[in-house]
Amino acid sequence: MMPSSLILFIPLSTILLAFVRCEDQQSQLSQSTSLLVDQLDSEKLFRTYDQLRDTVGDFDDVAVELFEHHDHDELTQLLTNYSRQYPNITHLYSIGQSIQGRELWVLIISDNPREHELGEPEFKYVGNMHGNEVVGREALIYLIDILCKNYGKNEYISRMVNETRIHIMPSMNPDGYSAAREGDKSGVKGRNNVEDVDLNRNFPARFPSHRRKSSGKTVQLETAAVMRWLQQYPFVLSANLHGGTTLVNYPYDDSPDSARRREPTPDHALFVKLAYSYARAHSRMWKPGARCLRPELNYERDPQLGIINGAEWYPVAGGMQDWNYVHTNCFEVTVEMNCVKFPFARELGFLWNEHKYSMLAYIEEVHKGVKGVIVDKETQKGIANASISVGRGAKIISSAEGGDYWRLLNPGVYQITVGHPHYESQTATVNVTKDAVVELNFALNQTTSTDSFKSEFGALIDQSTTTDASPTTASSIAVIASTLVSRLIASHV
Numbered sequence: 001m002m003p004s005s006l007i008l009f010i011p012l013s014t015i016l017l018a019f020v021r022c023e024d025q026q027s028q029l030s031q032s033t034s035l036l037v038d039q040l041d042s043e044k045l046f047r048t049y050d051q052l053r054d055t056v057g058d059f060d061d062v063a064v065e066l067f068e069h070h071d072h073d074e075l076t077q078l079l080t081n082y083s084r085q086y087p088n089i090t091h092l093y094s095i096g097q098s099i100q101g102r103e104l105w106v107l108i109i110s111d112n113p114r115e116h117e118l119g120e121p122e123f124k125y126v127g128n129m130h131g132n133e134v135v136g137r138e139a140l141i142y143l144i145d146i147l148c149k150n151y152g153k154n155e156y157i158s159r160m161v162n163e164t165r166i167h168i169m170p171s172m173n174p175d176g177y178s179a180a181r182e183g184d185k186s187g188v189k190g191r192n193n194v195e196d197v198d199l200n201r202n203f204p205a206r207f208p209s210h211r212r213k214s215s216g217k218t219v220q221l222e223t224a225a226v227m228r229w230l231q232q233y234p235f236v237l238s239a240n241l242h243g244g245t246t247l248v249n250y251p252y253d254d255s256p257d258s259a260r261r262r263e264p265t266p267d268h269a270l271f272v273k274l275a276y277s278y279a280r281a282h283s284r285m286w287k288p289g290a291r292c293l294r295p296e297l298n299y300e301r302d303p304q305l306g307i308i309n310g311a312e313w314y315p316v317a318g319g320m321q322d323w324n325y326v327h328t329n330c331f332e333v334t335v336e337m338n339c340v341k342f343p344f345a346r347e348l349g350f351l352w353n354e355h356k357y358s359m360l361a362y363i364e365e366v367h368k369g370v371k372g373v374i375v376d377k378e379t380q381k382g383i384a385n386a387s388i389s390v391g392r393g394a395k396i397i398s399s400a401e402g403g404d405y406w407r408l409l410n411p412g413v414y415q416i417t418v419g420h421p422h423y424e425s426q427t428a429t430v431n432v433t434k435d436a437v438v439e440l441n442f443a444l445n446q447t448t449s450t451d452s453f454k455s456e457f458g459a460l461i462d463q464s465t466t467t468d469a470s471p472t473t474a475s476s477i478a479v480i481a482s483t484l485v486s487r488l489i490a491s492h493v
């Protein structure tokens, strides 16, 4: 049965790919993203700055004294202080050290910060990966401040902290930061790490031959620490905070021929929704046209919309968001926080005000879609590493250690198929709505050993027959086809 469905399948994907290529024109592509945004907007998926201000309500905001730049020692002291002052909702840890020996700090904020609670999603923000792009670094400190101070006081923030495990890494490149200088508008001093490697080009690339000199020859300590970190926690959603312009970009960052054009993932509509959720809640990131307050910092290639596919903007090989998407369960976007990379401290209060609701709204996105627990029907124990696939997208998520899983999805009706080599796969239909996550649990029967081949590939087969006519279908099918081919090859050598 397998070989025949495969034969039917590849020609179809080839035809669809050819079709996509015909349409591959800059104007149509950018138009289709804005049409998609309009459509999602008509479903009321996005909230504005004012709407979020009303939803969040009054809270104790950042004190003006905090609107300063904080060097590594001050950052260390601040994070230590928050963890001591709010021991019930924080946990400070380091994922390793930079080359010059600075800790790569992460502060968790959650009601039960030291452990993963079954079913509770893990979220992360990473700042300052380019050492001279610092608005994210400071904004993350301010976010920590308001989450801690308002827990138990503001209802919206308390609920967010209760229901989410939020990991905040203000700086992924503390060595670069120590070389960067306040007032740097668009420079590169301190951008790279001390080995002069651009950490956002240093991850294993989808297309290794596209790597450039700035990618470095070896995986740097900072990158390796992040890669290990991403395997240790079942992260669901993330943003990587950069600077140099004002927009959100999303995977893929690189295309097969390294050309500058749209390279959507099979989860394109989801990424557009995630990116625009951030941009729309910002005071001006969503506004069409030039967004820099200083006209000389506007780049011609910046998109009209305030969000853009990474490769369409400019191709990057070895970036972090693609690595997240391809190798983990985590969906990551990259936020360009501000046109000036290292603004003077007097601008930080203004910038925080522009971003604060976006940063909260984006965390909320981790609670949209489907989640549940997959257990063994007989023992009722959680099944780790089960695959969760969705009719509309080829990205296959796997369950965490306790059998819990999260699948971010835009509103719509989906078939969710769960598979595992030792269990019979199961499919269920869900209607995802815009406000709350749908809970969907599975209890799987163990297979007898002769069934195991069918079950291992069941999810992929089911998926190929249920893809719909969403804009992502062609690439979904291509990815499924190549996954099937590689899995088949792997299983026969």
Ligand SMILES: *[C@@H]1O[C@H](CO)[C@@H](O)[C@H](O)[C@H]1NC(C)=O
Pocket: 074, 077, 078, 081
């Ligand atoms: C941290 O707390 C200590 C003791 O309360 C205080 O002296 C210090 O100024 C605080 N540091 C920062 C950066 O807030």
Ligand SMILES: *[C@@H]1O[C@H](CO)[C@@H](O)[C@H](O)[C@H]1NC(C)=O
Pocket: 085, 086, 087, 088
């Ligand atoms: C931490 O939680 C304990 C037990 O719930 C409570 O007694 C204590 O007051 C809390 N401490 C802080 C600093 O909130």
Ligand SMILES: *[C@@H]1O[C@H](CO)[C@@H](O)[C@H](O)[C@H]1NC(C)=O
Pocket: 111, 155, 156, 158, 159, 162
């Ligand atoms: C957050 O959790 C605490 C402890 O379980 C509970 O007392 C509080 O009511 C919760 N707050 C909200 C807004 O859910």
Ligand SMILES: *[C@@H]1O[C@H](CO)[C@@H](O)[C@H](O)[C@H]1NC(C)=O
Pocket: 385, 398
């Ligand atoms: C999880 O499943 C995948 C595919 O079935 C397999 O390649 C991988 O080794 C498994 N991982 C673990 C930790 O069992």
Ligand SMILES: *[C@@H]1O[C@H](CO)[C@@H](O)[C@H](O)[C@H]1NC(C)=O
Pocket: 413, 431, 432, 433
């Ligand atoms: C899905 O739920 C929405 C909101 O409750 C409803 O309007 C829609 O008709 C449902 N779709 C299906 C196919 O059941």
Ligand SMILES: *[C@@H]1O[C@H](CO)[C@@H](O)[C@H](O)[C@H]1NC(C)=O
Pocket: 424, 426, 445
């Ligand atoms: C699981 O196995 C039981 C008994 O062996 C059977 O009755 C049931 O239908 C099976 N469930 C599924 C979903 O296949």
